[in-house]
Amino acid sequence: MTKPFILSIIGDDKPGLVDAIASSVAANGGNWQTSQLTHLAGKFAGIVLISLPTEQADALAEQLKALSSTGLSVRVSPAESSGVPSTKASLSVIGPDRPGIVREISQAFSRRDINVLKLNSDIVPAPMTNEPLFQASIAISFSPEQDRLELEAALDLIAEDMTVDIDIDYCED
Incomplete structure (x- = not known):
């Protein structure tokens, strides 16, 4: 076996x-x-x-x-499978590089019992200015009972505070 x-x-x-x-x-x-x-x-x-x-x-x-x-x-x-039903979503994050972006987003997930499935990030030169630009793609899963509007509001606050754009797309099965 x-x-x-x-x-x-x-x-x-x-x-x-x-x-x-x-x-x-x-x-x-x-x-x-x-x-x-x-x-x-x-x-x-x-x-x-x-x-x-x-x-x-x-x-x-x-x-x-x-x-x-x-x-x-x-x-x-x-390795084991949890077998627990979950909702999945993907986020894209982009904005001027600064310390704390990943920490703020990951804390928001942790407080809501949201699991990070994949996180890819990089610092690239911004078009025209060549300033450091942070970009990330994040895949998450969470309980179907999670309040999506509350999650989106929390991410909007982080985006405003960290001066980044955060877009979330839900994966509907």
Whole structure:
């Protein structure tokens, strides 16, 4: 029987890291399913969803632990689905860069028991002025009972206070 597992990865970036991880997964009968891998400030970081025969989990963890000699740290964790119904939405945030934008938005989510599914952010030069421009895309999920108007009002206050634009789109199933 196969089960889903999450691999959490971080280490010094260099060629061959993905191959080493993928080879270890394959050698233990695993299947690479979904991943997000990136280079950040000289480090290689990522998260990978694999399916793996349950009895191979310990062997894979040991094989991946051996990669620590290359400066790579990989953690193998069982994955589970919550099965709780939820509403999903996506947000786009854009505005002049300043400290605290992510903190303010994430605190608003935390206070309302809203889960961040994905957050991608970057600082890019603004058109014409070349000033630093913060942009983010955020995917969230929350209880169907969440008051959408109250959430939108809270985000509007943050947008005004932080001088950013926040747009929210609900994903209707």
